[in-house]
Amino acid sequence: MLGPNGYGAVQVSPPQEHVVLPGEGHPWWQDYQPVSYSIDNTRRGSRAEFADMVARCRDAGVRIYVDAVVNHMTGSGSVGSGPGSAGSTYAKYEYPAVPYGDGDFGDCRRDIADGTDPAEVQGCELVALSDLDTGSAHVRGAVADYLNDLIGLGVAGFRVDAVKHVPAADLAAIYARLDEVPGYGGRPYIFQEVLDGGGPESIRPPGYTHLGDVIDERYHDQVGAQIRDGRLDSVLETVRTGMAVESDQAVVFVDNHDSQRSDPSISYQAMGQRHVLAQALTLAQPYGTPKVMSSYRFESTAQGPPSTGTEAGNPAGAITAPTDCSGERWFCEHRDLNAMPTFTNAVGEAPAVERAEDGAARIAFDRGERGFAAFNASGSGWTVTSATGLPDGRYCDVANGTIGADGACDSAGYAVSGGEVTVTVPPNGAVALHVDALCAEG
Ligand code: LAG
Numbered sequence: 001m002l003g004p005n006g007y008g009a010v011q012v013s014p015p016q017e018h019v020v021l022p023g024e025g026h027p028w029w030q031d032y033q034p035v036s037y038s039i040d041n042t043r044r045g046s047r048a049e050f051a052d053m054v055a056r057c058r059d060a061g062v063r064i065y066v067d068a069v070v071n072h073m074t075g076s077g078s079v080g081s082g083p084g085s086a087g088s089t090y091a092k093y094e095y096p097a098v099p100y101g102d103g104d105f106g107d108c109r110r111d112i113a114d115g116t117d118p119a120e121v122q123g124c125e126l127v128a129l130s131d132l133d134t135g136s137a138h139v140r141g142a143v144a145d146y147l148n149d150l151i152g153l154g155v156a157g158f159r160v161d162a163v164k165h166v167p168a169a170d171l172a173a174i175y176a177r178l179d180e181v182p183g184y185g186g187r188p189y190i191f192q193e194v195l196d197g198g199g200p201e202s203i204r205p206p207g208y209t210h211l212g213d214v215i216d217e218r219y220h221d222q223v224g225a226q227i228r229d230g231r232l233d234s235v236l237e238t239v240r241t242g243m244a245v246e247s248d249q250a251v252v253f254v255d256n257h258d259s260q261r262s263d264p265s266i267s268y269q270a271m272g273q274r275h276v277l278a279q280a281l282t283l284a285q286p287y288g289t290p291k292v293m294s295s296y297r298f299e300s301t302a303q304g305p306p307s308t309g310t311e312a313g314n315p316a317g318a319i320t321a322p323t324d325c326s327g328e329r330w331f332c333e334h335r336d337l338n339a340m341p342t343f344t345n346a347v348g349e350a351p352a353v354e355r356a357e358d359g360a361a362r363i364a365f366d367r368g369e370r371g372f373a374a375f376n377a378s379g380s381g382w383t384v385t386s387a388t389g390l391p392d393g394r395y396c397d398v399a400n401g402t403i404g405a406d407g408a409c410d411s412a413g414y415a416v417s418g419g420e421v422t423v424t425v426p427p428n429g430a431v432a433l434h435v436d437a438l439c440a441e442g
């Protein structure tokens with residue numbers, strides 16, 4: 001039940017044809033090595049299945065954003081030549097199914113050495129992946145055709161991968177060719193992965209905000225660590241003063257598929273219930289557009305999602321649906337957040353106003369007069385009476401209750417009276433009240 005609980009969109013893994021690496025145990029990162037832009041017969045299913053998913057989500061009011069790999073094709077370390085998941089032949093710098101040939105790749109055929117030099121970062125190879133010459137009209141056209149194919153199926157946005165490695169002018173030329181999204185109108189929503197590794201502004205997040213939103217990894221690095229360590233009292237100050245770009249240009253998250261592996265201490269696997277609190281607080285604080293992680297247990301960083309058939313080398317349709325969210329393999333973190341995204345939607349741009357604090361690990365704040373939320377990173381419950389700007393009324397606790405198809409919330413409620421509310425915040429948990437989720441009378 002994503003839509004009723006406030007989720008506007010879901011980001012999905014790169015859907016294009018990819019390398020198949022049985023010798024490496026079919027790692028999750030096969031998807032980040034494109035062989036062609038066919039979306040038929042990948043490890044994640046057929047074109048028809050993809051189109052059906054997009055349509056069903058659209059009908060439920062939930063958009064699909066695709067992780068778009070546009071900087072590169074395959075690497076040399078992994079495999080010599082195909083076939084790819086859809087059967088296309090290829091070799092590094094030769095992808096006849098697109099078609100791309102040797103001339104469609106940059107001249108610098110070695111790894112990036114100096115991460116602060118734009119010419120290197122954008123013209124050489126990221127972890128040995130063949131680097132597309134995105135300055136060429138042919139490459140721009142092929143990438144735009146791929147994205148427009150997805151838009152034609154109803155895909156409403158893109159997380160553009162490895163953007164730091166593509167000149168802004170090349171992205172501008174590609175984005176300018178994109179169609180409007182059928183049904184929604186307007187161009188697709190674009191958010192760009194720009195890791196902030198230093199160097200001039202042109203290869204840092206501010207160098208791309210004129211083209212779309214950017215991922216602000218500082219949020220993960222700083223706020224993620226603060227919440228992990230129980231320092232909730234620093235969070236609002238950090239998002240006010242320590243972030244990379246303006247709030248309306250940023251996408252933020254506690255963890256993503258890369259950070260879970262590079263910094264596993266900030267993940268559900270390591271943090272358990274504290275991670276639920278971290279994502280709830282991310283949805284409540286005022287900086288950026290929040291993104292929630294929902295993931296699976298892994299024993300090694302390369303291990304892919306739960307699947308069948310990988311032993312047989314089957315790349316297609318092999319990933320199993322997360323029917324079991326026990327944590328044996330799928331965690332399904334979003335389910336623990338209940339209707340918390342409705343809080344984000346209800347409060348909009350309203351400013352955060354600190355209302356209560358008890359040591360470093362317990363905070364409560366308003367979002368203008370539209371929401372009140374309290375967080376408790378300790379091992380015992382926190383009962384607090386706090387001032388709040390919420391109008392008098394009885395509110396549903398969306399951090400602990402879901403909203404059903406009938407629009408009703410199934411949590412216990414809290415009464416606001418005369419500018420005051422008393423709530424009990426569970427250990428490593430949250431309470432969240434907002435003006436769009438009043439309890440039914442009684
Ligand atoms: C990204 N953002 O810029 C993705 O978020 C990240 O997950 C991607 O790396 C990366 N850029 C390229 O799209 C992932 C894995 C890498 C993997 C790469 C290509 O984190 O480990 O590299 O996808 O599949 C792998 C090997 C490398 C090897 C390379 C080429 O790990 O050692 O050089 O393949 O063969």
Ligand code: CA
Binds near residue numbers: 071121123131
């Ligand atoms: Ca590049």
